[in-house]
Amino acid sequence: EVLEATLNRTLTREYMDVLKVALIGGASSGELDRASDMDQDMDRTETSRSSLQSEVISELGSLLLRSEATCQAILLCLLRALSWHDTIASLKATFLVTPVVRHLFNDHSLTPLVAAHIMTCVLQGLALHGQHEANQGSLLVLGVQMYEILRPKFINILEVMNQIPNCSPQDIQKLDDKILMSTCKTHNKVDKNKKEIFKRLTNQ
DSSP: OHHHHHHHHHHHHHHHHHHHHHHTOOSOSHHHHHHHOTTSOHHHHHHHHHHHHTOOOOHHHHHHHHOTTTHHHHHHHHHHHTTSSOHHHHHHHHHHHHHHHHHHHHTTOOOHHHHHHHHHHHHHHHHHHTTSHHHHHHHHHHHHHHHHHHTTTOTTHHHHHHTSTTOOHHHHHHHHHHHHHOSOSSOOSOOHHHHHHHHHHHOO
Protein backbone atom coordinates (compact mmCIF):
# COMPACT_ATOMS: atom_id res chain seq x y z
CA GLU A 1 0.00 0.00 0.00
CA VAL A 2 2.86 2.38 0.78
CA LEU A 3 4.52 1.65 -2.57
CA GLU A 4 1.21 2.11 -4.40
CA ALA A 5 0.57 5.46 -2.69
CA THR A 6 4.10 6.65 -3.48
CA LEU A 7 3.78 5.56 -7.10
CA ASN A 8 0.42 7.34 -7.44
CA ARG A 9 1.86 10.57 -6.06
CA THR A 10 4.93 10.39 -8.31
CA LEU A 11 2.91 9.61 -11.43
CA THR A 12 0.43 12.40 -10.67
CA ARG A 13 3.20 14.98 -10.23
CA GLU A 14 4.91 13.85 -13.44
CA TYR A 15 1.61 13.94 -15.32
CA MET A 16 1.12 17.54 -14.17
CA ASP A 17 4.58 18.26 -15.65
CA VAL A 18 3.57 16.62 -18.94
CA LEU A 19 0.40 18.75 -19.07
CA LYS A 20 2.45 21.89 -18.40
CA VAL A 21 4.79 21.15 -21.30
CA ALA A 22 1.85 20.25 -23.59
CA LEU A 23 -0.32 23.23 -22.65
CA ILE A 24 2.23 25.98 -22.06
CA GLY A 25 5.59 24.65 -23.23
CA GLY A 26 8.93 25.76 -21.88
CA ALA A 27 11.69 24.04 -19.97
CA SER A 28 11.46 21.46 -17.22
CA SER A 29 9.44 22.13 -14.10
CA GLY A 30 12.39 22.49 -11.77
CA GLU A 31 11.21 25.93 -10.77
CA LEU A 32 7.79 24.54 -9.89
CA ASP A 33 9.37 21.76 -7.84
CA ARG A 34 11.40 24.30 -5.89
CA ALA A 35 8.35 26.46 -5.28
CA SER A 36 6.49 23.37 -4.12
CA ASP A 37 8.90 22.74 -1.26
CA MET A 38 6.98 23.74 1.86
CA ASP A 39 10.23 24.66 3.64
CA GLN A 40 11.07 27.41 1.13
CA ASP A 41 10.56 31.04 2.09
CA MET A 42 7.46 32.77 0.76
CA ASP A 43 9.43 35.22 -1.42
CA ARG A 44 10.56 32.45 -3.72
CA THR A 45 7.06 30.96 -3.82
CA GLU A 46 5.58 34.37 -4.58
CA THR A 47 8.08 34.93 -7.42
CA SER A 48 7.21 31.60 -9.01
CA ARG A 49 3.50 32.23 -8.52
CA SER A 50 3.49 35.65 -10.19
CA SER A 51 5.61 34.48 -13.11
CA LEU A 52 3.30 31.56 -13.80
CA GLN A 53 0.16 33.69 -13.59
CA SER A 54 1.19 35.38 -16.83
CA GLU A 55 1.55 32.08 -18.74
CA VAL A 56 -0.52 31.66 -21.88
CA ILE A 57 -1.60 28.55 -23.71
CA SER A 58 0.75 27.47 -26.50
CA GLU A 59 -0.26 26.51 -30.03
CA LEU A 60 -0.20 22.82 -29.09
CA GLY A 61 -2.16 23.57 -25.92
CA SER A 62 -4.75 25.44 -27.96
CA LEU A 63 -5.21 22.43 -30.24
CA LEU A 64 -5.59 20.13 -27.24
CA LEU A 65 -8.19 22.39 -25.63
CA ARG A 66 -10.16 22.73 -28.85
CA SER A 67 -10.35 18.98 -29.41
CA GLU A 68 -13.36 17.16 -27.97
CA ALA A 69 -11.16 14.09 -27.46
CA THR A 70 -8.78 15.85 -25.03
CA CYS A 71 -10.32 19.06 -23.65
CA GLN A 72 -12.68 17.60 -21.06
CA ALA A 73 -10.13 15.05 -19.82
CA ILE A 74 -7.46 17.73 -19.34
CA LEU A 75 -9.76 20.18 -17.56
CA LEU A 76 -11.28 17.58 -15.23
CA CYS A 77 -7.84 16.16 -14.42
CA LEU A 78 -6.47 19.59 -13.45
CA LEU A 79 -9.53 20.43 -11.37
CA ARG A 80 -9.46 17.06 -9.60
CA ALA A 81 -5.76 17.49 -8.84
CA LEU A 82 -6.50 20.68 -6.87
CA SER A 83 -7.95 18.52 -4.08
CA TRP A 84 -5.76 15.46 -4.64
CA HIS A 85 -4.17 14.21 -1.42
CA ASP A 86 -0.74 15.52 -2.37
CA THR A 87 0.24 19.14 -1.79
CA ILE A 88 2.83 19.24 -4.59
CA ALA A 89 0.47 17.81 -7.23
CA SER A 90 -2.18 20.30 -6.11
CA LEU A 91 0.26 23.21 -6.36
CA LYS A 92 1.36 22.15 -9.85
CA ALA A 93 -2.29 21.99 -10.96
CA THR A 94 -2.98 25.41 -9.44
CA PHE A 95 -0.50 27.05 -11.81
CA LEU A 96 -2.16 25.48 -14.87
CA VAL A 97 -5.84 26.08 -14.18
CA THR A 98 -5.88 29.85 -14.81
CA PRO A 99 -4.43 29.84 -18.36
CA VAL A 100 -6.62 26.84 -19.29
CA VAL A 101 -9.85 28.39 -17.96
CA ARG A 102 -9.02 31.78 -19.48
CA HIS A 103 -8.44 30.13 -22.86
CA LEU A 104 -11.72 28.16 -22.67
CA PHE A 105 -13.59 31.29 -21.57
CA ASN A 106 -12.23 33.30 -24.51
CA ASP A 107 -13.23 30.44 -26.81
CA HIS A 108 -16.79 30.53 -25.36
CA SER A 109 -16.41 26.86 -24.44
CA LEU A 110 -17.64 27.14 -20.84
CA THR A 111 -21.19 26.56 -19.62
CA PRO A 112 -22.76 27.66 -16.30
CA LEU A 113 -22.48 24.07 -15.03
CA VAL A 114 -18.76 23.86 -15.87
CA ALA A 115 -18.13 27.32 -14.37
CA ALA A 116 -19.78 26.26 -11.11
CA HIS A 117 -17.72 23.06 -11.08
CA ILE A 118 -14.48 25.02 -11.55
CA MET A 119 -15.27 27.30 -8.60
CA THR A 120 -16.32 24.33 -6.46
CA CYS A 121 -13.04 22.52 -7.17
CA VAL A 122 -11.01 25.58 -6.12
CA LEU A 123 -12.93 25.73 -2.83
CA GLN A 124 -12.42 21.99 -2.29
CA GLY A 125 -8.70 22.48 -2.85
CA LEU A 126 -8.67 25.23 -0.21
CA ALA A 127 -10.61 23.03 2.21
CA LEU A 128 -8.04 20.26 1.89
CA HIS A 129 -4.76 22.15 1.48
CA GLY A 130 -5.54 25.57 2.96
CA GLN A 131 -3.46 24.87 6.06
CA HIS A 132 -0.27 24.77 3.96
CA GLU A 133 1.07 28.29 3.42
CA ALA A 134 2.29 27.89 -0.17
CA ASN A 135 -0.85 26.04 -1.27
CA GLN A 136 -3.14 28.48 0.49
CA GLY A 137 -1.55 31.52 -1.16
CA SER A 138 -1.71 30.00 -4.64
CA LEU A 139 -5.27 28.72 -4.20
CA LEU A 140 -6.45 32.11 -2.93
CA VAL A 141 -4.93 33.79 -5.98
CA LEU A 142 -6.55 31.14 -8.19
CA GLY A 143 -9.91 31.63 -6.48
CA VAL A 144 -9.88 35.37 -7.10
CA GLN A 145 -8.80 34.87 -10.72
CA MET A 146 -11.56 32.31 -11.33
CA TYR A 147 -14.10 34.70 -9.80
CA GLU A 148 -12.83 37.54 -12.00
CA ILE A 149 -12.99 35.43 -15.15
CA LEU A 150 -16.26 33.60 -14.53
CA ARG A 151 -18.51 35.84 -12.44
CA PRO A 152 -19.24 38.57 -15.04
CA LYS A 153 -20.77 35.97 -17.38
CA PHE A 154 -21.97 33.26 -14.99
CA ILE A 155 -24.15 34.58 -12.17
CA ASN A 156 -24.46 31.07 -10.68
CA ILE A 157 -20.94 31.54 -9.29
CA LEU A 158 -22.69 33.46 -6.51
CA GLU A 159 -24.70 30.34 -5.64
CA VAL A 160 -21.45 28.39 -5.23
CA MET A 161 -19.97 31.05 -2.95
CA ASN A 162 -23.12 31.18 -0.84
CA GLN A 163 -22.71 27.48 -0.05
CA ILE A 164 -19.49 28.16 1.90
CA PRO A 165 -20.23 27.39 5.58
CA ASN A 166 -20.55 30.47 7.82
CA CYS A 167 -19.67 32.87 5.00
CA SER A 168 -20.71 36.48 5.25
CA PRO A 169 -23.21 37.67 2.61
CA GLN A 170 -21.78 41.15 3.07
CA ASP A 171 -18.29 39.95 2.17
CA ILE A 172 -19.63 38.11 -0.89
CA GLN A 173 -21.40 41.30 -1.98
CA LYS A 174 -18.23 43.31 -1.36
CA LEU A 175 -16.15 40.93 -3.47
CA ASP A 176 -18.84 40.87 -6.15
CA ASP A 177 -18.93 44.66 -6.35
CA LYS A 178 -15.15 44.88 -6.62
CA ILE A 179 -15.04 42.25 -9.39
CA LEU A 180 -17.86 43.80 -11.41
CA MET A 181 -16.40 47.30 -11.07
CA SER A 182 -12.99 46.15 -12.35
CA THR A 183 -12.28 47.75 -15.68
CA CYS A 184 -9.26 45.59 -16.59
CA LYS A 185 -10.23 41.95 -16.78
CA THR A 186 -7.08 40.61 -18.41
CA HIS A 187 -4.54 41.67 -15.81
CA ASN A 188 -2.41 39.02 -14.13
CA LYS A 189 -1.79 40.80 -10.83
CA VAL A 190 -4.41 39.98 -8.22
CA ASP A 191 -5.67 42.93 -6.17
CA LYS A 192 -4.66 42.47 -2.50
CA ASN A 193 -8.04 43.70 -1.26
CA LYS A 194 -9.88 41.10 -3.36
CA LYS A 195 -7.53 38.41 -2.09
CA GLU A 196 -8.14 39.43 1.54
CA ILE A 197 -11.91 39.39 1.07
CA PHE A 198 -11.72 35.98 -0.62
CA LYS A 199 -9.55 34.73 2.25
CA ARG A 200 -12.12 35.92 4.81
CA LEU A 201 -14.90 34.22 2.85
CA THR A 202 -13.07 30.89 2.71
CA ASN A 203 -11.47 31.01 6.16
CA GLN A 204 -13.85 28.40 7.53
